[in-house]
Amino acid sequence: MVRADPKRVLTGAHYLDGDHACTEGALAAGCNFIAGYPITPSTEVVERYAQRIPSVGGTFIQMEDEIASITAVLGATWGGAKAMTVTSGPGFSLMMENIGLGVMLETPCVVVNVQRGGPSTGLPTMVGQADIMQARWGSHGDYEIIAVAPQSPQEAFELTFEAFNLAERYRTPVMVMLDECVGHMTEKVVIPAADTLELVPRRLTEKPIGEYLPYQPREDLIPEMAHAGMGHRYHITGLTHDERGYPVMAADVQDKLVRRLCDKIRNATDDIVMLEEDGLDGAEVVVISFGITSRVAKAAVAGARKQGLPVGGLRFRTIWPFPERRIRELAGRVKAFVVPEINYGQLALEVERCAAGRAATVMLPHMGGDVHDPAVIQQAIEEAVR
């Protein structure tokens, strides 16, 4: 078992905003490389990192753009670093092609997106939650992704830390889908002692030189990794490849590779998914939410309960992979899902798909710039119960 390095963990109670808490989560997880490019409202994450890293140990480089940032993160990871990049909507768009390269090369790394209103330049300083589907599908081709969604500075610490563990366990880029509100809100953050923070070590190969195949999967479909300089002199490519890492332009190799890339995450969905359930027993209406919206939803659920309405809350701490099984189970016994989110129904349509007509799905979109009025959510609950 590997524990966090006490030198990197700012143990104690602090007053931090979500962006700074994210930095601390990354440091605690052993992140020793960040490449980034300034963009509101995410810049505070790298500013704090640039401040802290020369004495903690590691590298920060401000690259020429977000494309360079994500690609440097991939290179650094293959060079042996635990690496992360940080951005917001427009930068996230620029990163998409090389997030796909990260998926294809099976590169463990973390991408933070502090979401603001879009599309395009949108609302640089104001909240949005509309990059949820982009996180899932933004790069071309078929793949699966892992994304977490913190609702507080405390969770910005915890889930950024966890994102590194998920990245190492499943050898894939992991998204931390913060939003402007959580990123810029300042709250108490308790950072635990280093010896209570457990790290998932990189799955480096121990195979002798000459026997290592970069994409030979183990039983869980995940291959072992080798860094540059370990002596294996391997080749990896963004082209469709076989277990040796060599490009092969053939349908059967494509089939095997894409299935494995997807299935290594699909098969582990139940292990990855993190949900917070609030009074689902006996609930007829379930409010599904994530990020800052979950805190507004909480007030609405409490208000509805005061009125005696049978309502429960389901908060997504992970958004991807989608908790299909849980939604299907609930759809069999509840009347409706109410889905408030700061976008035009991205998560709601996913919930509706899984509910498959067995429970109603009430879309409660808000286009961004501020958060929902809890009264609107409460009213939707009342209508859904009726």
Added chain:
Amino acid sequence: MSPVKTEERHPMEHMLRADRLPHIWCPTCGIGTAVKCFTEAVERTGIDLDHIAIVSGIGCTGRVAGYVKLDSYHTTHGRAIPFATGLKLANPDLKVVVFSGDGDLAAIGGNHLVHAARRNMDITVICVNNFIYGMTGGQVAPTTPGTANTSTTPWGAYEPPFNLPLLLESCGACYVARWTALHVRRLTKSMTEALGRRGFSFVEIITPCSTLYARRNRLGTGHDLMKYYHDNSEIQHGADTRTVGIDYQGKIICGKFVDRERPTWQDLTDAQHYRTLGDKYYRAEFAKAQEEAKSHAQA
């Protein structure tokens, strides 16, 4: 008389992925020559083959990473340099080489090229320049000279091309040289020097693309292009890079144009953090040793 059984091996086979041959390059393409010169240069430098990594982008030259038996990374179009930057910074003991084409490095990757040179990132960039996009079927490149015919300039090219040595010198590269695929001996020497330099080094290789560039422009075979290099190349070491632009079927000025020392990105990072943070800087010992070596050299 029974036939004599001979088995000829490529002299650089130990540095090549023989199990991937035959390669995809056309007959008379210059990339193979560039790879042969590179492997010889690596051997001459005596670099431990376990401690050198090669990164390519996309395109004909982008395939080089797949044929060289080193830790080798075939990345996305234009992004070999930032990938190499990450690799180098994560493991400063590695010698990191980017091997890619003119379109990959100077068009889609142009922003990374100029910034890596400005930062003096400690990597070697080998740029195979065949004046055209080969892999996609012969489109105009930012290096296409004069009025050359390409599939996207069917009436002749008209945009002014990059003069790559001038660009790289002005951005801050420590080492800049240009040769053609005909100059195998001098090219190998330049690659050896570039690999030995600390900081950003750049070697441009003018290579024939007989399948697309020469055919579209009725310049003959690969052999005819080599003849053109032979008759029109002029070696001018230390030439003013403002004068080394290439016109259509014009003179090709070759040589070593830039060879200078500048602190690398890592040197500057270390120096600044040591100066401001002292022993709190995590590489303080390293920075201190660097500083002492510098003052020693000055004394």
